[in-house]
Amino acid sequence: MSTDAKMLEELQEIRKLLTPAPKPEPPEGLINEFVAFISSYKVLGLAVAFILGIYIGHMVQALVNNFIMPLVQIVYPGIGGGVTDYVLNAGPILDSMITFVVVSLVIFIIVKIAARMGID
Secondary structure (H helix, E strand, C coil): CCHHHHHHHHHHHHHHHHCCCCCCCCCCCHHHHHHHHHHHHCHHHHHHHHHHHHHHHHHHHHHHHHHHHHHHHHHCCCCCCCCCCCCCCCHHHHHHHHHHHHHHHHHHHHHHHHHHHCCC
């Protein structure tokens, strides 16, 4: 094989590699379109982050309102306004933590089911 033929063959291989693959045909049916939408736009990951962010926010809010602010009010009595009883209340903190764990478990199960269905 001559040098020109080898060069031409290599250029053809490079051209094949640089040519973009054809777009896959759109799925047919509402369910298949929905699965394709969720997969291609990573909607499931965004939803998980959004939901867990809400519950983490609730945990932080319960911690601040029921633990940190009463400690601050003991040190600086004028903060918070009005008469306060300086009670450290662990109930809402534990409630928000338990809620977070339960919601996280449910989301984990949903993500596992979605992964088995091929939705990533």
